[in-house]
Amino acid sequence: MDATGSDTPMLSLRGVGKTYDDGTVAVVALDLDVARGELVCLVGPSGCGKSTTLKMVNRLIEPTTGRILVDGQDVTDVDPHALRRNIGYVIQQVGLFPHQRVEANVMTVPLLHGESKATARERARELLATVGLDPDLYGQRYPHQLSGGQRQRVGVARALAADPPVLLMDEPFGAVDPVVRTRLQDEFSRLQRDLGKTVLLVTHDIDEAVRMGDRVAVFAEGGRLAQYGTPQELLAHPADDFVEDFVGATRGLRRLSVTPIDEAHLEPLDGVTGGQLGAAIDIDSTLEEALALMLREDRSMLGVRRGPIFLGVLTPAGVHAQLRASLRR
The missing domain is CATH 3.40.50.300 (P-loop containing nucleotide triphosphate hydrolases)
Structure with a gap:
């Protein structure tokens, strides 16, 4: 339907x-x-x-x-x-x-x-x-x-x-x-x-x-x-x-380009906000957009947020895990 x-x-x-x-x-x-x-x-x-x-x-x-x-x-x-x-x-x-x-x-x-x-x-x-x-x-x-x-x-x-x-x-x-x-x-x-x-x-x-x-x-x-x-x-x-x-x-x-960021594959970073990481991206973004931002800002990790709320950190290992998970769907 x-x-x-x-x-x-x-x-x-x-x-x-x-x-x-x-x-x-x-x-x-x-x-x-x-x-x-x-x-x-x-x-x-x-x-x-x-x-x-x-x-x-x-x-x-x-x-x-x-x-x-x-x-x-x-x-x-x-x-x-x-x-x-x-x-x-x-x-x-x-x-x-x-x-x-x-x-x-x-x-x-x-x-x-x-x-x-x-x-x-x-x-x-x-x-x-x-x-x-x-x-x-x-x-x-x-x-x-x-x-x-x-x-x-x-x-x-x-x-x-x-x-x-x-x-x-x-x-x-x-x-x-x-x-x-x-x-x-x-x-x-x-x-x-x-x-x-x-x-x-x-x-x-x-x-x-x-x-x-x-x-x-x-x-x-x-x-x-x-x-x-x-x-x-x-x-x-x-x-x-x-x-x-x-x-x-x-x-x-x-x-x-077609795999969205998955909150389940984010890493916690207690006491740190997305802004303190120096680079952050919205949870609705794709992995392609996240990697592009990592490269552009020369960062090894990104803060991920939903609006003003900090959800966790995306790392290259997290990107790899999400791509592997997408193969099982």
């Missing part, structure tokens, strides 16, 4: 396959459920069927076999144009209308839904602010006057303009530089948590997948689903040799 109290997945794919007329098999008998409010990343090598899967959800590509349900309704029972107006779609190239100003671009979908221009404009301005773009500063600019990261934000705002329950994203951050990409990933993750949207995100980057996904679906060549699970499960227990090779030899390091 999800956070809304419903047992019905927001997205459900049952036996979904796609074979083209020339015999090319893009996706094979795919079973996949995505809970309401969940962000699921589809990851795998080029040509493995992940983008095809995304496009079958909103019927840009029609499945050859199987059923796709959105909020319990078979997508083949819905007019494809009406279906797409109710599913947000973000692509790497953004797809903004170059001759329209930013505000007008975001207004497009509400206007298609019959909203008045005044209501659509108000919604557009709210969403631009939500994605971190001042509508007074950016609303009257044209897409070519924005940076790649800013255009990507506008694309997200436009996809959210109709308040869709489902958001499909195909390599949304792949066209921006690494620094901007990391910032956009963090900001979108925060936005997704705040709005509670159900998101299916395609990426070729395993680091992006484990960083952002509540669960990750690893596709193998030939359109086969090789493994579906949380980032922790994927990194600690690869299902087969393909998954193990794909997540790479550094999967132990990647586990640092």
Whole structure:
């Protein structure tokens, strides 16, 4: 049961396959459920069927076999144009209308839904602010006057303009530089948590997948689903040799980014507070963030706190113990 109290997945794919007329098999008998409010990343090598899967959800590509349900309704029972107006779609190239100003671009979908221009404009301005773009500063600019990261934000705002329950994203951050990409990933993750949207995100980057996904679906060549699970499960227990090779030899390091600090592995330091240690971190941080702080501050241990309360000390031995414990989960 999800956070809304419903047992019905927001997205459900049952036996979904796609074979083209020339015999090319893009996706094979795919079973996949995505809970309401969940962000699921589809990851795998080029040509493995992940983008095809995304496009079958909103019927840009029609499945050859199987059923796709959105909020319990078979997508083949819905007019494809009406279906797409109710599913947000973000692509790497953004797809903004170059001759329209930013505000007008975001207004497009509400206007298609019959909203008045005044209501659509108000919604557009709210969403631009939500994605971190001042509508007074950016609303009257044209897409070519924005940076790649800013255009990507506008694309997200436009996809959210109709308040869709489902958001499909195909390599949304792949066209921006690494620094901007990391910032956009963090900001979108925060936005997704705040709005509670159900998101299916395609990426070729395993680091992006484990960083952002509540669960990750690893596709193998030939359109086969090789493994579906949380980032922790994927990194600690690869299902087969393909998954193990794909997540790479550094999967132990990647586990640092998805393993939270565990109070059970902190050491007591009687009479000392986190502030006296010279460096402290919140209990909600990951082991990766803790190690980064240790290295940056040149410390052999960190104080760990929950708000103003000092909980204990994290040492490199504690980090190692927590990683070993994560393998047993």
